[in-house]
Structure formats: C-alpha cells, structure tokens
Amino acid sequence: MLSAIYLVPLLCAPLSAAQLPAPTAPAGNPVTVSKANLGKALFWDEQLSSTGTVSCGTCHMPETGGADPRTKDNWNPGPDGVFGTGDDVHGSGGVPLSTKTGHYLQDAVFGLSPQVTGRVAPSAIGAGYSKHLFWDGRAGETFLSPETGAIVLPSDAALESQAVGPIMSSVEMGHIGRTWPEVVSRLQSATPLALSGFVPTALEQWIAGRTYPQLFLEAFGTNQIDGARIGMAIATYERTLTPDQTPWDLTLSGVPIDQVLTAQEITGLLAFLDPDSGSCGTCHSMGQGPVRFTDDDFHYIGVAPQDADLGRALVTGRDRDRGSFRTPQLRNVALRGPFMHDGSLADLAEVIEFYSQGGIFDAPNKHPEIRALNLSQTLKRAIVAFMTGALTDPRVAAGTFPFDRPSQYADSIHEPVEFGLGTAGSGGHIPKIVAIEPPKLGVGDITLGIENARGGALAILLVSPADTAGGVLHSGARLYPHLPSASLQSLPALRGLGPGNGWGSLVLPVPNDPQLLGMPLFAQWVVFDQGSNSRFAASAAIRWSWF
Numbered sequence: 346m347l348s349a350i351y352l353v354p355l356l357c358a359p360l361s362a363a364q365l366p367a368p369t370a371p372a373g374n375p376v377t378v379s380k381a382n383l384g385k386a387l388f389w390d391e392q393l394s395s396t397g398t399v400s401c402g403t404c405h406m407p408e409t410g411g412a413d414p415r416t417k418d419n420w421n422p423g424p425d426g427v428f429g430t431g432d433d434v435h436g437s438g439g440v441p442l443s444t445k446t447g448h449y450l451q452d453a454v455f456g457l458s459p460q461v462t463g464r465v466a467p468s469a470i471g472a473g474y475s476k477h478l479f480w481d482g483r484a485g486e487t488f489l490s491p492e493t494g495a496i497v498l499p500s501d502a503a504l505e506s507q508a509v510g511p512i513m514s515s516v517e518m519g520h521i522g523r524t525w526p527e528v529v530s531r532l533q534s535a536t537p538l539a540l541s542g543f544v545p546t547a548l549e550q551w552i553a554g555r556t557y558p559q560l561f562l563e564a565f566g567t568n569q570i571d572g573a574r575i576g577m578a579i580a581t582y583e584r585t586l587t588p589d590q591t592p593w594d595l596t597l598s599g600v601p602i603d604q605v606l607t608a609q610e611i612t613g614l615l616a617f618l619d620p621d622s623g624s625c626g627t628c629h630s631m632g633q634g635p636v637r638f639t640d641d642d643f644h645y646i647g648v649a650p651q652d653a654d655l656g657r658a659l660v661t662g663r664d665r666d667r668g669s670f671r672t673p674q675l676r677n678v679a680l681r682g683p684f685m686h687d688g689s690l691a692d693l694a695e696v697i698e699f700y701s702q703g704g705i706f707d708a709p710n711k712h713p714e715i716r717a718l719n720l721s722q723t724l725k726r727a728i729v730a731f732m733t734g735a736l737t738d739p740r741v742a743a744g745t746f747p748f749d750r751p752s753q754y755a756d757s758i759h760e761p762v763e764f765g766l767g768t769a770g771s772g773g774h775i776p777k778i779v780a781i782e783p784p785k786l787g788v789g790d791i792t793l794g795i796e797n798a799r800g801g802a803l804a805i806l807l808v809s810p811a812d813t814a815g816g817v818l819h820s821g822a823r824l825y826p827h828l829p830s831a832s833l834q835s836l837p838a839l840r841g842l843g844p845g846n847g848w849g850s851l852v853l854p855v856p857n858d859p860q861l862l863g864m865p866l867f868a869q870w871v872v873f874d875q876g877s878n879s880r881f882a883a884s885a886a887i888r889w890s891w892f
C-alpha cells in the first residue's frame with residue numbers, strides 16, 4: 346500500500362518546491378565562480394599530496410558517481426589488522442607511509458605500498474547538503490581554522506571541515522606530521538595542475554597560466570594561501586556539484602511520471618516508498634519527500650557485526666550508536682559500488698537481497714525497519730531498476746560540466762612500466778621496486794623505494810637513461826649527469842631483519858632541465874645479499890620518461 350503522503354507528490358503536478366535546491370553555503374563563504382574554479386583546480390591537483398600521486402579526485406571520480414573506481418580492488422585488513430580473516434573491508438588507496446623528507450616507511454600492513462582507508466569513499470557529489478559528513482558524521486558544520494583552531498565559519502560548513510582532513514592524513518595525502526606551512530609553500534611554488542595532461546577548457550582559460558597565489562588573489566582578494574582558504578575553495582567547488590538532472594528530477598518538475606520512467610521503474614519507486622513493501626523511503630528520504638534520498642541520520646542496519654566498526658558511536662560515545670552509519674544519499678548510486686561503509690555488498694542486486702533478508706547481522710540497536718521483507722524477484726528487480734534508471738544524472742556519468750575534470754598523472758601514460766622479473770635473493774624473495782611518483786621536470790623530488798629484500802643488506806639503485814636488463818646485475822649503468830651523486834645511489838643498509846623483510850627508499854632530486862623532456866629513465870635496485878648463492882638480488886627494472 347502506498348501511503349497518502351507519497352501519493353500527493355507522485356500524482357499531482359507541479360512539484361517545483363520539492364526539487365533539489367542548491368546546497369546552502371555558509372554566510373562567510375558565498376559561492377563565487379572564481380572560488381569554485383580555484384577549488385576545482387585544488388580538488389584535482391595531485392600536487393596537494395606529499396607524494397604527488399593523490400588528489401581529492403583520485404578517490405572521488407565523477408564516472409563512479411563521485412566515489413572511487415578502485416574500491417573493489419582496494420582492501421583494508423579491517424579491525425584485526427590481518428588480511429584474509431573475514432573482517433577485511435574495501436577502501437581507497439592513498440599514499441605510502443612517508444616522512445617529511447619524502448622517505449617511505451614500512452607500514453605494518455601495507456609495507457611501502459599506498460595505504461588503504463578503513464572505509465569506502467562516499468560520493469563527494471551532492472555531499473554539500475549534510476550537516477555532518479563522513480560515514481560517522483564526524484565532520485561537523487562549524488569550520489575551525491586548521492592552523493589556529495579559531496572559528497572561521499560557525500554553521501553550514503561541513504564541507505569545509507571535511508576538506509582540510511585528507512590533506513593532513515598520513516594515509517590519504519600527507520606525510521607523517523605534515524604541517525599547513527608545508528602545504529602552503531608547496532602550492533606557492535607549484536604550477537596549478539602541472540601533473541594533469543588535460544585540463545577542461547573553461548578551467549584552463551580561467552587559470553590562464555597564473556600561479557596559485559594569483560588565483561587565491563582573484564578568489565579571496567589577497568594572495569595569501571592558508572588552510573582555511575584551501576578548505577573554503579574546495580568546499581565551494583563541491584557546492585557547485587549538484588546532481589539535479591536525473592529523470593527523477595523531471596518528474597519533480599512536473600513532467601508526468603509515465604513519460605519519464607518505465608513501468609518497471611515506477612513499480613520499483615512505489616515499492617521503494619511503500620512502508621509495507623520495500624520501506625526504503627523511511628530512511629532514504631527526508632523533508633518534503635524523496636529528493637535527496639537520505640534522512641541524514643545514523644542507523645545500524647546489520648551490514649557488519651555491531652562492533653566491527655563502531656561508526657557513529659566513535660563520535661558520540663553512545664552505546665545505541667554502535668555500528669551506526671549515516672544513510673547515504675542515492676543519487677547516482679548505480680555508478681558507485683561496492684556498497685555500504687565497508688564495501689561488503691558488490692552490487693545493487695546484493696543490496697536489495699540484503700534488505701529483503703532483513704540485513705545480515707543483528708544487534709539490539711538494529712533499526713526496526715530492517716526486517717525480512719521477502720520481496721518477490723519482480724519487486725527486487727524493479728527497485729534496482731528504479732535506483733539505476735531514475736536516479737542517475739547523465740552529466741555525472743559522462744563527466745560533463747560541472748562534473749568534468751582534469752586528467753590525473755595516475756591514469757596517464759607516464760606511469761612507470763615494470764619489466765624483467767628480478768633476481769631472487771635469500772629465502773627466494775625477489776626485491777620489489779616501488780616507483781609511483783611522477784617524474785615531472787621541475788616538480789620537487791621523487792622517491793624510489795625497495796622492499797621484500799634482505800634486511801640489513803646493502804642496496805644500490807641503478808639509474809640510467811639506457812635500458813638495463815631487468816633481473817640481472819647490470820654493470821653498465823651509465824653516469825647520469827643530472828643526478829648529483831651519479832647513477833649509483835646507495836642506501837646505508839636496508840632496514841628490517843632477515844630475508845624478505847628489508848626495505849628502504851631514496852629521494853632523488855628532479856632536474857629542471859627542459860632538454861630532458863621525453864627522455865627515458867631506467868631504474869633498478871641491486872641488493873648485495875650475502876645469504877643467496879649469487880650474492881646479489883635484483884628487483885625488476887622500471888622505465889619511464891621525464892615529462
């Protein structure tokens with residue numbers, strides 16, 4: 346039975362009052378074109394991370410509805426810190442654990458590889474409506490200066506509060522102990538979006554070859570760069586990402602529903618809203634009705650055991666919030682996935698199955714609406730069809746304005762190609778080369794790491810503009826004039842104990858010599874490994890080009 350409250354908006358037009366409004370901007374940070382453009386540049390600039398490998402957008406791509414396309418392949422070991430034990434969760438890859446000097450440290454779980462967040466990245470598109478952001482709502486609406494702690498914006502500023510977090514996180518974008526003066530000085534000398542091969546024309550024309558201080562001058566009136574302004578510009582950009590051109594919006598604007606949705610989608614919509622059927626609208630709806638598809642409240646619905654991730658209780662300390670997470674908005678949900686805070690449900694069919702069964706786990710605070718619904722196959726398919734067909738904004742799916750974006754170094758052809766197999770050292774371990782940072786001329790340093798070698802052994806990095814055969818000791822590496830201490834860069838001794846546990850890294854200055862543009866660079870680690878028959882081990886080689 347469809348309750349009367351929903352019959353009115355569904356069957357009568359016009360409904361313009363219920364359409365998706367623009368999100369409220371804080372009084373002290375009104376939306377302006379300049380600020381939104383600056384925020385867009387910052388959001389997509391991988392130079393905002395310590396390693397030059399991660400932008401906000403890395404984990405929030407329009408083509409996956411503002412979430413992270415890598416989620417299904419990125420794993421975090423979950424609460425017990427051990428992989429493969431059943432409580433593993435999906436997350437988003439950030440940066441390797443690293444120090445102020447750019448050296449990598451061995452993380453207990455991820456080694457020298459990029460660390461993965463403990464929760465799935467929710468959508469940054471349409472996020473500007475909530476007073477509390479993150480799955481557990483810990484980013485509140487009062488924005489404090491990240492440098493001084495003073496109140497900058499007293500209300501409506503959850504996006505600002507959220508945006509300054511990842512930049513300092515040693516998992517997502519920063520090195521351990523990163524400070525705002527470091528971020529600011531990096532931006533002061535960076536060419537905006539230098540690592541992006543393609544920048545959308547409108548943004549490129551706005552940047553017009555200017556520096557970040559010049560862009561801050563236009564956006565804020567002075568050329569000062571600080572953490573608060575970075576947060577305010579990024580939040581402004583996010584406020585312009587309103588996904589309000591879904592088929593559902595056409596019905597809200599008064600177009601008869603049967604001209605916009607298929608019969609199956611309408612069946613799905615009715616079941617979605619009907620408290621006696623799918624009952625989804627109890628939580629995935631608010632205010633005047635199903636516009637944003639979230640009540641912005643926190644519920645335990647039985648996705649995981651209540652204590653696997655305490656969720657909202659981490660913020661409130663309240664027992665009844667254990668395992669509760671904020672109801673996600675469902676616009677563009679079909680572009681996202683895997684679903685839920687832990688990514689445990691692979692697709693929308695699994696989600697609907699989950700609800701039909703009444704959730705997987707139980708606890709005293711489980712919401713009463715999460716109960717065995719025993720939906721028919723027809724209704725399950727219809728609800729999925731509604732979420733897929735009615736709630737997707739085609740501009741988000743296609744990445745067209747305002748959801749267009751600069752390309753990223755991480756998805757460019759510049760990324761190093763690994764070749765050769767390496768030579769095993771003691772214990773049969775083949776040393777692994779870690780080379781993820783962009784060899785961009787004039788942009789800071791690049792770090793090359795080694796792991797899976799013999800702890801305590803001496804390792805050298807061979808760097809050469811000519812091919813080194815991967816996997817064999819290469820004695821012919823030529824002197825490389827642009828790297829001060831030549832082609833043989835040695836490490837004191839690998840850290841870690843025993844076969845396979847050795848690791849270390851070297852930070853190489855990047856020359857600012859235009860003549861090198863497009864020139865290849867080869868690198869390979871060689872380890873003097875006393876425990877192996879051949880007395881040495883070697884990583885595979887990598888090849889990349891200066892750009």
Ligand code: HEC
Binds near residue numbers: 468511516
């Ligand atoms: C390494 C991946 C990663 C990077 C980089 C990253 N995020 Fe996120 N983002 C996440 C994850 C994971 C969450 C959820 C964390 C949680 O709830 O505990 C999140 C949450 C959010 C949310 C909250 C959405 C909601 O509905 O609660 C917004 C907005 C957001 N990020 C924007 C940004 C911005 C802006 C940046 C850059 C300053 C950024 N993110 C950088 C992974 C990332």
Ligand code: HEC
Binds near residue numbers: 646672687
């Ligand atoms: C009691 C409130 C409640 C009800 C009822 C409810 N949901 Fe949810 N929904 C949530 C919460 C809370 C989450 C996040 C839970 C988590 O991650 O632990 C969620 C997550 C989801 C997601 C995953 C979104 C994402 O980005 O990961 C989808 C899809 C979804 N719900 C659809 C539905 C459908 C369809 C129904 C009806 C059959 C429904 N929900 C009923 C509260 C509810």
